[in-house]
Amino acid sequence: MPHDSVPAAAAPAGDSVPEDLWRLRRSIDNIDAALVHMLAERFRVTREVGVLKAIHRLPPVDSSREEAQVAKLRGMAERAGLDADFAETFIRRVMAEVVRQHGEIAAERRGG
C-alpha cells in the first residue's frame, strides 16, 4: 500500500518510527529502481556479447572469465561490507541467465 493512502490515525501522535520507516522505504524504492535499471543495462550489454559469440561461433560459457569476475566481486563485496557469499550467489545467478540467453541467441542464428 502506498504510504500516502495510510490514514493519519495509523500512527500515534509523536511517534516518529512510522515516518522514519516511510523515509527508509523511499530510499529502498530508489535503490531497487537503480538495481533494476543497472541489471537491465548489464543484460543489454551481454546480449551484444551473445550476438558476437554466435557470429564467431564461440561457446556461451567462459569459465575463466566467470571465476575472475567472482573473485573480483567477492573482494569488492568484502570491502563494501556486503556478504561475499551472497554477492557470489547473486552474480553466478546473473551469469547463468546470461549463458541461457546466449544459447537462445546462438539457436536463433542457426535458425532454431
Ligand SMILES: O=C(O)C(=O)C[C@]1(C(=O)O)C=C[C@@H](O)C=C1
Ligand atoms: O564475458 C563474457 O564472455 C560473457 O559472456 C559475459 C559473462 C557475464 O555475464 O559476466 C557471462 C557468461 C560467461 O561465462 C562469462 C561472463
